[in-house]
Amino acid sequence: xxxxxxxxxxxxxxxxxxxxxxxxxxxxxxxxxxxxxxxxxxxxxxxxxxxxxxxxxxxxxxxxxxxxxxxxxxxxxxxxxxxxxxxxxxxxxxxxxxxxxxxxxxxxxxxxxxxxxxxxxxxxxxxxxxxxxxxxxxxxxxxxxxxxxxxxxxxxxxxxxxxxxxxxxxxxxxxxxxxxxxxxxxxxxxxxxxxxxxxxxxxxxxxxxxxxxxxxxxxxxxxxxxxxxxxxxxxxxxxxxxxxxxxxxxxxxxxxxxxxxxxxxxxxxxxxxxxxxxxxxxxxxxxxxxxxxxxxxxxxxxxxxxxxxxxxxxxxxxxxxxxxxxxxxxxxxxxxxxxxxxxxxxxxxxxxxxxxxxxxxxxxxxxxxxxxxxxxxxxxxxxxxxxxxxxxxxxxxxxxxxxxxxxxxxxxxxxxxxxxxxxxxxxxxxxxxxxxxxxxxxxxxxxxxxxxxxxxxxxxxxxxxxxxxxxxxxxxxxxxxxxxxxxxxxxxxxxxxxxxxxxxxxxxxxxxxxxxxxxxxxxxxxxxxxxxxxxxxxxxxxxxxxxxxxxxxxxxxxxxxxxxxxxxxxxxxxxxxxxxxxxxxxxxxxxxxxxxxxxxxxxxxxxxxxxxxxxxxxxxxxxx
Numbered sequence: 001x002x003x004x005x006x007x008x009x010x011x012x013x014x015x016x017x018x019x020x021x022x023x024x025x026x027x028x029x030x031x032x033x034x035x036x037x038x039x040x041x042x043x044x045x046x047x048x049x050x051x052x053x054x055x056x057x058x059x060x061x062x063x064x065x066x067x068x069x070x071x072x073x074x075x076x077x078x079x080x081x082x083x084x085x086x087x088x089x090x091x092x093x094x095x096x097x098x099x100x101x102x103x104x105x106x107x108x109x110x111x112x113x114x115x116x117x118x119x120x121x122x123x124x125x126x127x128x129x130x131x132x133x134x135x136x137x138x139x140x141x142x143x144x145x146x147x148x149x150x151x152x153x154x155x156x157x158x159x160x161x162x163x164x165x166x167x168x169x170x171x172x173x174x175x176x177x178x179x180x181x182x183x184x185x186x187x188x189x190x191x192x193x194x195x196x197x198x199x200x201x202x203x204x205x206x207x208x209x210x211x212x213x214x215x216x217x218x219x220x221x222x223x224x225x226x227x228x229x230x231x232x233x234x235x236x237x238x239x240x241x242x243x244x245x246x247x248x249x250x251x252x253x254x255x256x257x258x259x260x261x262x263x264x265x266x267x268x269x270x271x272x273x274x275x276x277x278x279x280x281x282x283x284x285x286x287x288x289x290x291x292x293x294x295x296x297x298x299x300x301x302x303x304x305x306x307x308x309x310x311x312x313x314x315x316x317x318x319x320x321x322x323x324x325x326x327x328x329x330x331x332x333x334x335x336x337x338x339x340x341x342x343x344x345x346x347x348x349x350x351x352x353x354x355x356x357x358x359x360x361x362x363x364x365x366x367x368x369x370x371x372x373x374x375x376x377x378x379x380x381x382x383x384x385x386x387x388x389x390x391x392x393x394x395x396x397x398x399x400x401x402x403x404x405x406x407x408x409x410x411x412x413x414x415x416x417x418x419x420x421x422x423x424x425x426x427x428x429x430x431x432x433x434x435x436x437x438x439x440x441x442x443x444x445x446x447x448x449x450x451x452x453x454x455x456x457x458x459x460x461x462x463x464x465x466x467x468x469x470x471x472x473x474x475x476x477x478x479x480x481x482x483x484x485x486x487x488x489x490x491x492x493x494x495x496x497x498x499x500x501x502x503x504x505x506x507x508x509x510x511x512x513x514x515x516x517x518x519x520x521x522x523x524x525x526x527x528x529x530x531x532x533x534x535x536x537x538x539x540x541x542x543x544x545x546x547x548x549x550x551x552x553x554x555x556x557x558x559x560x561x562x563x564x565x566x567x568x569x570x571x572x573x574x575x576x577x578x579x580x581x582x583x584x585x586x587x588x589x590x591x592x593x594x595x596x597x598x599x600x601x602x603x604x605x606x607x608x609x610x611x612x613x614x615x616x617x618x619x620x621x622x623x624x
Contacts, residue, residue, distance in 0.1 A: 055235075055247025056577045058550065061260035061269040062251050063415055065444050069208040069225065071189035072144075072151045075490070077464060077565065078251070084569050085233060085249070086216040087189035090119060090138060090172075095556045095570040098467035100184035104138060105172075108184070114511060117174045117183050125240050127192045128213065128221045135167045140193035142174070150204030153488075157474045158186050161508070179509040181516055185468035187567075192217070219244050219573040228253050245576040257417065261544075264289065270549040273564035275542040276417050277347025288548040294541040294555065294562035295360040299353060300418060302336070302426075302534040303461040303493040304329050308454025309481060316485035317454020320408055322400055327388040329531035332458075333374035334381035335433045336426065342537050345421050349542060353535030355524040357469050360538075360557075363513065364469050366521040368528060381433045390434070398434035407436035411459040413447045419460045422536070426458075451492045452482070461492055461533070466567055469520055470508060476527065477501050495532045541565065551578035 064078035071083045092103040105119035125133035142165045144151045145158075152159065159165075164175040174183070195215050200206045208214060213234070214222040219241065220233035231251040235244040252269055254260045261279050263269045265286060275283070283291050307324050308317035322328045338352045351359060354373070355366035368374075390398040390406050398406040410426055412419030423439040430437045442450070450456050465472050474480060478496040482489040500523055507519035527533055541562040553575035555561040556568060563571040 056245075057248040057250055058246040058271065058572065058575055059250045059252060059269045061254055061263055061272045063254050063256055063260065063274075065228070065415075066225075066231070069214075069222070070203070070206055071154065071191060071208075072203055073153050073207070075154060081565065082222070082231065082233075082251075083189045084218070084566075085220040085572060086214065086218045086222050087191060088125075088133075088217050089188060089190065090186050091184050093185075093467050093556070093567040095554050095566075095568060095574075096558045098557050098567065104133070104190060110183075114179050115176045117176070118168070119172045119174070121170050121172060122240065123170065125217060126238055127195075127215050127217050128236060128238075129192075129195075129215045131192065131194055133190075133192075133217050135170055135172045137193045138172045138190050139165045139167045140197065141188065141190045142172075144196075144203070145188070148203055150202075153204075155188050157471065157490075158182060158188055179511060181508055181510055182468055182470045185466065185470070187466065187471070190217075219569050220249055239573075241573065244573045246572075249572055256415075264544060264546065267546065267549075269546075271543070271545040271563070273541070273543045273562075275544065277349050277542070280349070280542040280544070281347070283544045288546055289544055290547045292541075292543045292545075292555075292563065293349060294543065295358075295560045296350065296539050296541045297358055297360055297466075297562070297565060298462055298464045298539065298541075299356065299358055299535050300537050300539060301353065301461045301463075302332075302536055303459045304332065304532055304534070305454065305457055305459070305493055306495065306532060308485075308494045309496065310485060311479060311481050311483055314485060317456075319454055320406075320457045322388075322390065322406055323408075323457060325388050326530060327384045328390070330374070331381040331384040331388070331433065332430075332435075333531050333534050334377045334384070335429050335435075336534065336536070337376040337429065338536050339376065341422060341425065344425070345418050346537060346539050350537050350539040353537045354528075355521070356472070356527055356533070356535060357520065357524060358465055358538045360561075361465060361467060361469065363517050364520045366524040366528075368525070374528075374531075374534075378429075378433055385433060385435075392434045396434055397431075397436055405436055406434070407438065408457040410437055410439045411447060411450055411456040412439065412441040413460065414441055414443050416460065416462065418539075422460065448488075452488055453486055454494065459492060464565055473504055473507070473520065473523060476533070477504050493533060495527075497526060497530065497532075500526045548578050551576045 062078060065076060066074070066079045066082075067076045068074045069079055069082070071087060074080055074083065088104045090103060090105050091100045091108075093099070094101045102122075104121055104125070106122050108117060108119045110117050119138070121133070121135045121138060127133055142159055142162065145156055146152075146162055146165070149156075161177050161180045162174055163177045166173045166175075192215050209225050212223050212225070216222065216236075219236055219239045221236050222231070223234050224230070224232040230253065233249040235247050235249075237243050252263070254263065257272070257275060257279055260269065260272045261275070261283065264272050264283070280291060280293070283289050304323050305317070305319035306329070307315060307319050307321065309315050342348065342350050342352055354368055357364040357366065359365050385398060389401045392398050400406055408430065410423050412423050420441050423441065427437040427439060440450075447459070451459060463472050463475075475491040476495045478498070478501055480489060480491045481494055481496060503519055503523045503526070507516050507523065510516040510519060541564065543563055545563070553563060553572075554570040555563060556566040556570050
């Protein structure tokens, strides 16, 4: 879709900072920023956890990171999930089977040519500061994204095809340039116009974390945040679907998943997600702990840098030119034994990767013909490398036509345990076909900076896919490359295939689901055959929670879905305290005792990677 035109808002940054307080409602009853404790004995400044204001608390452990709390800017999985709790969307996905259901909009109609959509906005909804939620808020949010490049950073692909968004009483009327199949899957958090229009000067610099509580209309209200330490939310007592079962929701940051598991065992947190097989197995049979193995919505892949270029084709970075050769990329596919990765890395908790869309979304998932699939075949890999002109020397290692050794850099992330283990396997397998390899496992920020700069060859990659696949499909289009060298962008491997783009345009205008699914599968086939991105596996979602704290809550989809990473807020909104849970947030199994020092155990780095998302359509894929 065409890129939105730029129209900068003519406000001064100083005005935004001066007016930031207006982004929060009166904070008399909510927890704010915690004070800094300065023990005389050590002189070290330690950040303490905020105290809750009574009621029951559900505490989630995370080692994810937050790139921004602005719904216009956030790419990563954690803030994307938090925004679903803070803000309502035009429509939502049903918890049982992911079909579109009402949210801000109670009903919708289309013109005969499907180019005009009219959404009726729910009456009686209020922002957390007491102001009514109206059609003006929806239209203002969408129009801002259509006219400001920064506002389109996270979810701009959804509005790029909008010709006009207008208000007609309680209705939002959207006129399209061409048909758009994602109109009931617009993953765009709607913000309060009266707050953002008056007090945010520069969308690209405002992170929505200056004052608390933050004005929202979702099931929870953001009440506090300390980078890499904690994020707190309070239940919205006036939420239209009903107040959440827990009064408070807290995310506590840990340096790694091992620390999270220990915290769960001790009762310091109530829920952990993203477990490794070993961690998951260690929790089985533990008293008051329930484990859950769900079908995964994420794919884990090896992204191949075919040469970093901007939207207008300007080359930058230092990717290995060998990877521009399709035969070399295909050789890499044959050189990797994905069955071993599923068995060894996943402990059997997952499936071998094939198509770009995970098997949980059966309508759009594609499997290659077994006769032509990239099954593990070192002999075939050697044949392709020979044909591409990369010959083996007496030491068994290859050199290119230019006489330089064929050596590739593998990039991974410290927060993904899979990366370190898989890099070791890849190094072995590449050496077996004559390719040298070096490995860099770095923090999220460094990985993001490296990908953005195009200074890598191979990178482990993982994205969460939405029920509607448009977002993760869009990140592989030519237009998703950066506008200028080194500028942050949605994708990560600089793919530009005009035939793929043509199929993308075709599927986005197709309202017939079967026909659209056929187009999507052709797109997956192109990505697969061209070997730009190798889907290594689809892991199960491994989670665990304290059954003495959480009595019941909803999965998505049902019955084999997960609690974390939902396309909605069903798990945390529906969660009900167990009968045995303490009625006070000072209970030992919530870990929210006033004055507990958090900083001593949370050392996570900030970072700039888009921890693979829905998305955008991810989150937005949410990316992790």
